[in-house]
Amino acid sequence: MSILPTSVRHSLLAVILAGLATAPLFGQATNSPIVFVSHEAITTSFVDAPQVGASAEGGGSGEKAKWLKIEFHYSCTPPAPLTFLDSAEFRVWVEGRDMFAPGAGPDGLAVALTGKVTYINIAANKDVYGVFYVHPSTLARYSTSQGTEDFDRKFNVHVEAYVGGVKMDIFDKNKEQDPNWYSQLHPIDGLVYRQDQCPFIVNQVDRYPAIKLTTSGE
Secondary structure, three states, rough: OOOOOHHHHHHHHHHHHHHHHOOOOOOOOOOEEEEEEOOOOEEEEEEEEOOOOOOOOOOOOOOOOEEEEEEEEEEEEEOOOEEEOOOOEEEEEEEEEEOOOOOOOOOOEEEEEEEEEEEEEEEEEEEEEEEEEHHHHHHOOOEEEEOOHHHOOOOOOOEEEEEEOOEEEEOOOOOOOOOOOHHHOOEEOOOOOOOHHHHHHOOOOOOOEOOOOOOOOO
């Protein structure tokens, strides 16, 4: 942790944010301390839930349903002379289809499963990672007739980074001609989990920064 007084650290951050006030609405902000890395900053995969406390005698014989794992890759460059960024919030939109929405048609209603996480005490590093998860039943509910593989193969994911409430950078898993594609989807909140909201709280605990504790109801 930086030995600079809190007032000094906050003053440095205020200067950075003031300079970002005129940043463009879309794309990376000038002098952004958070920058998504490379053309593959978002990766999706299907994973089994950790078998925490599972009984050796228990377990069914059927195939286990898999979770969708959404990992994003970014760099952190705190304003000098700081070596840690106090916090950064990441917001995610995961494209899906509601096949049961009234009047949705054969392709279903285009929806966005949304979530957010705030990481704290992020050390300066060119390779920092964050993660979200989506429950198997949610994938099944909001997939098409092609099945949940659409979430990895076809559906897009949009992630935004914020510092001090100011947008720092954005990234889309798939290229889109319309940068506002995600905002045109019907949002459904509460279906994308942080690592501490699901069984993966015990998985790869050293790979990601600490998550900011939330109050009841958040």
